[in-house]
Amino acid sequence: MTSSSTVWFASVRAVRPEADATLPAKLQRLLRKVDLASLCKGRWTPIKMHLGGRLGYSTIHPLLVRMVVQAVKDAGGKPFVTEGGMGAVAEAAARGYTAETLGCPILPAGGPFDRDVVEKPIGFKTLDSASIFGAIARAECLINLSHVKGHGDCGYGGACKNLAMGCVDAATRAKIHALEGGIEWKKDVCVFCGRCAEACDTGAISVNRKEKRFRLFYHHCRYCRHCISVCPAGALSMKDRQGFRDFQEGMALATRAVLEPFQAGRVFHINILTQITMFCDCWGMTTPHVVPDIGLMASDDVVALETASLEAIKTKDFLPGSLIGKWKLGRGRHLFEKIHGKDPWVQVRALERHGLGSRNYTLKEVV
Ligand code: SF4
Ligand code: SF4
Numbered sequence: 045m046t047s048s049s050t051v052w053f054a055s056v057r058a059v060r061p062e063a064d065a066t067l068p069a070k071l072q073r074l075l076r077k078v079d080l081a082s083l084c085k086g087r088w089t090p091i092k093m094h095l096g097g098r099l100g101y102s103t104i105h106p107l108l109v110r111m112v113v114q115a116v117k118d119a120g121g122k123p124f125v126t127e128g129g130m131g132a133v134a135e136a137a138a139r140g141y142t143a144e145t146l147g148c149p150i151l152p153a154g155g156p157f158d159r160d161v162v163e164k165p166i167g168f169k170t171l172d173s174a175s176i177f178g179a180i181a182r183a184e185c186l187i188n189l190s191h192v193k194g195h196g197d198c199g200y201g202g203a204c205k206n207l208a209m210g211c212v213d214a215a216t217r218a219k220i221h222a223l224e225g226g227i228e229w230k231k232d233v234c235v236f237c238g239r240c241a242e243a244c245d246t247g248a249i250s251v252n253r254k255e256k257r258f259r260l261f262y263h264h265c266r267y268c269r270h271c272i273s274v275c276p277a278g279a280l281s282m283k284d285r286q287g288f289r290d291f292q293e294g295m296a297l298a299t300r301a302v303l304e305p306f307q308a309g310r311v312f313h314i315n316i317l318t319q320i321t322m323f324c325d326c327w328g329m330t331t332p333h334v335v336p337d338i339g340l341m342a343s344d345d346v347v348a349l350e351t352a353s354l355e356a357i358k359t360k361d362f363l364p365g366s367l368i369g370k371w372k373l374g375r376g377r378h379l380f381e382k383i384h385g386k387d388p389w390v391q392v393r394a395l396e397r398h399g400l401g402s403r404n405y406t407l408k409e410v411v
Pocket of ligand 1: 278
């Protein structure tokens with residue numbers, strides 16, 4: 045029989061008009077059901093989250109973070125909230141995250157200069173190694189607290205993205221981004237007419253006719269091929285869509301490098317499925333939610349958690365008017381693939397292939 049991991053679920057829906065029937069109260073009850081003491085008692089416990097940026101207001105609400113902090117304290121742990129860059133920590137108060145509101149210190153995971161890292165070999169194309177921030181790499185336990193949303197480079201950003209991109213330094217993130225690709229541009233054939241840029245609904249291409257420059261931003265590319273079909277010179281071609289798959293493979297490998305050193309039972313993942321926007325919180329902005337709020341999920345199995353989270357986000361719940369500019373739903377099986385042209389399941393299958401958990405899960409609802 046295939047093993048099945050437990051994924052805890054708390055719905056955002058309230059069955060009674062009482063605070064005790066709402067999401068924060070359910071989070072408290074959920075955290076009481078989990079054996080956090082085995083994970084964190086007597087240990088410094090990093091709570092890794094994304095603190096957002098600029099005008100974003102859809103990252104995890106400080107009240108929910110505070111509840112996780114309090115649960116770690118109640119279990120005998122010594123919590124601190126942490127995020128990759130010193131810049132994000134320095135500006136976190138603008139979005140309501142302070143030591144006072146959260147109930148514990150907020151520390152840069154890579155130290156004040158983002159240089160405290162531990163190098164881990166990876167060996168996948170441009171991702172030869174990953175430099176993992178010291179506050180994560182040297183910790184004995186970890187709470188991975190992630191906001192679920194879409195992501196232009198891989199379709200979906202949740203627990204895997206919070207670890208793979210959020211626990212490594214800027215140079216490692218650049219190496220993961222360098223895995224992107226798929227469309228070939230021939231400089232010697234291009235006449236810099238700009239038709240490809242005009243044909244691209246998502247603004248992925250920019251052409252500077254004067255300076256003879258062409259740039260394709262894969263984050264915005266949905267692999268629709270419109271640019272290729274309008275190019276009068278045949279300068280563009282697409283052999284496959286491997287680039288976004290490699291990006292997700294790189295994320296899965298970086299996630300493995302982050303999680304590998306932890307003893308079994310020393311990592312707990314929480315996904316918050318509210319304010320699910322089409323882009324990642326890294327963009328420093330909030331656009332309308334693409335589906336109604338769902339609630340939160342949690343598990344010690346990152347693969348099961350990501351599977352359950354992705355399955356809960358359904359095309360039938362899509363909220364019209366929530367996409368940016370001329371963006372519209374395209375083809376694909378998952379809603380995020382219809383939005384971004386990238387299959388978000390690639391990262392989940394890769395996580396499972398690399399031994400990080402199982403896609404089989406049993407959902408246990410906390411009411
Ligand atoms: S449409 Fe073709 S020739 Fe024109 S700028 Fe784009 S790539 Fe170059
Ligand atoms: S494939 Fe489509 S989304 Fe990608 S650059 Fe070309 S026109 Fe834009």
